[in-house]
Amino acid sequence: MDLRWSEEDLAFRDEVRAFLDERLTPDLRRAGSLMTSVYADHDASMRWQAILHERGWAAPAWPVEHGGCDWSVAQHYLFTRESVLAGAPPLSPMGISQVAHVLVEFGTPEQKAYFLPRILSGEIFFCQGYSEPESGSDLASLSMTAEDDGDHLVCSGSKIWTTHAHEANWMFCLVRTSRTGRKQQGITFLLIDMTSPGIEVRPLVMTSGEVVQNQEFFDRVRVPKTNVIGRIDDGWTVAKYLLEFERGGVAAAPGLQVMAEQVARAASTQPGADGRPLIDSPVFADRLADARIRIDVLEVLEFRVLSTVAAGGNPGTASSMLKILATELSQTLTELLLEAAGPRGRAYQPHATSPGGAVSEFAPPADGYVGGEAWQAVAPLRYLNDRAGSIYAGSNEIQRNIIAKAALGL
Template sequence: MDLRFTPEEEAFRDEVRAFLADKLPAHLSRKVKHGLAMTKADMEEWHGILHAKGWLASHWPERHGGPGWTVVQRSIFEDESARANAPRIVPFGVNMLGPVLIKYGSDEQCQRILPRILDGTDWWCQGYSEPGAGSDLASLKTSAVRDGDHYVVNGQKTWTTLGQYADWIFCLVRTDPTAKAQEGISFLLIDMKSPGIEVRPIVLLDGDPEVNEVFFTDVRVPVANLVGEENKGWTYAKYLLTYERTNIAGVGSSIAAFDRLKSIAGLLTRGGRPLADDPLFAARLARIEIDLANMATTNMRVIAAAANGGAPGAESSMLKIKGTEIRQAITALTRRAYGPYAQPFIPEALEDGYNGEPVGPEDAGSAAPTYFNYRKLSIFGGSNEVQKNIISKMIVGL
């Protein structure tokens, strides 16, 4: 299998680099580089720039407003964006719901919803996890009972990322309580302005209300907002999670973060010499670099297979496991590198324009909150323990 880029793909890489150099606002890349808080306006600004270029929905077909890129082009774009410290694309509408609607939604749903995702009119959030149904998602209890032309939804979702900003939520709901767990679930689109919806923030260790609880009390949802067939939602959810897990691996983001870590290790000193020259620290750097190189090669194999018509199976779970472990290792070692500068932080220091007393290098302020925030990576999108079970079943049949 040839894992090298073709001349055409290298030319595309040059085009992406030129675009990022010209169009990526410096104030946004600075925030990303130094781990500063991103506002909704920041995310909307980058969303709009990519949409104007036609590069927002990188894996959508051209007929729905995507650029029609190959899987290799998508990978190049994601890697170069990470290296340039571009903000991440908020994934829920573009990277999660969009592909599901294109594959399983009706023509009417695609025509009505997809353009509003592209132009930023509607922000989406994900309603999967519940207090008693996280990794064991099939045990979800939120119910949707048919009442004429509507479903009546009751229940609770949790860990709903950016739900405080969302106009709509795509939800897994139980429409047949008598069926086997996976067979009684449907995929429903719900307007967050509907009567009976309450959003409560959950403040994380870094002080940010990034995630939320969402409560549904007798919420009426038109039957027209059902995606695909009733009780077939588990099929659509698995398709969506394949996209999410591969994205969580974050190969490009890990490479960019590791490059910054090596730079930090070359600048900071311990005992009068660069930290990178400390044998123990250098060994830890080397371990991450080896794992990262191996993951990047595996990712390229998956991309090459997909370019030839293959579909990721167990590989997406493998990338999710190793990718999240590497990202956690990088944040842990970054925190260790800053030492006392990465002690409990001043929340205001993560706000752009903070003029208080600096504590250590500029990046040090985000080291601790990023470390704590990334503890979640091995849990969400299906915990790594669950991914190992998936790999066992798909490869060795256990």
């Protein structure tokens, strides 16, 4: 594996940096730097998507014929890395990074022609209908039904923990169309118009006070069979394909490096229990150094996956390994950031941050007063939200089981 960037790669990196310097406005940078979870402010994210779409860079990983970029694997990595380092707000992954790939692989020509351009422009905004109140990590046990009624499927049931369902106008959903055979059989991958009669969206208030996730109730919602992706009863095949994209790419390390630098700067100015800067505490310094070492290890693993993909290979269980390392490192860093924030990190000040959703039942002070600095307001919210990192996109326990079985033969 050659870790050196080519001259072409470096020229592309400089092109990306120039674009980000020109088009990434201060308010968009603020939205990216003061995020309280993995999701950016919705309006900022959509504005940034419009700018990227104008440049032709909104969905670089798509096939070129559908609006993607003819970039090398290294260039894809560099674009993601530079965007993170510049503080760009991330785009919602549900449409561009997830269901779009399913449409390209399994969709009919009519489905591709309708959905892909509208996902790219932001006209269609997707949410993901997977988890149910009784089906989380064991997703194949889902029970939301879709009864055959001629040209339609009639859907009844509930989905939960659905990110941005209150913002989305479409949902990609797994429904139960048959109960014969194994539980993985009889599942269908379906696109549902969220304006359809019979759908109720109820917000879920997270521990941070934000409304990002929701529960949805479907009461005999009629969905045309033309919205089925793949074949009826074979949705598990489609869902497994999508999971390859849900568990993330190979550029988590840059964001973690930025967070580690933020922790180091904060700890250099905040006093510890003995009155000296917290960074001078051997215990704190050792924990931060350990996290930085593990981030370096993560980056090398990302480069290895990058090299494998560039050679036409499949990352296999490495995607599970990257997911575990990235989410657990993020949790470690948010713990350190909260410790560095000190007493002012205990104050609930979401008005000083850029949350990924509306903040429920909170009235900011009339004068906009903030105790401490903005990062101190971010620290507790990011800490609370990051507790879910080891659960979403496939719990880390499940990922370890995958590695044990597929890589270690246990």
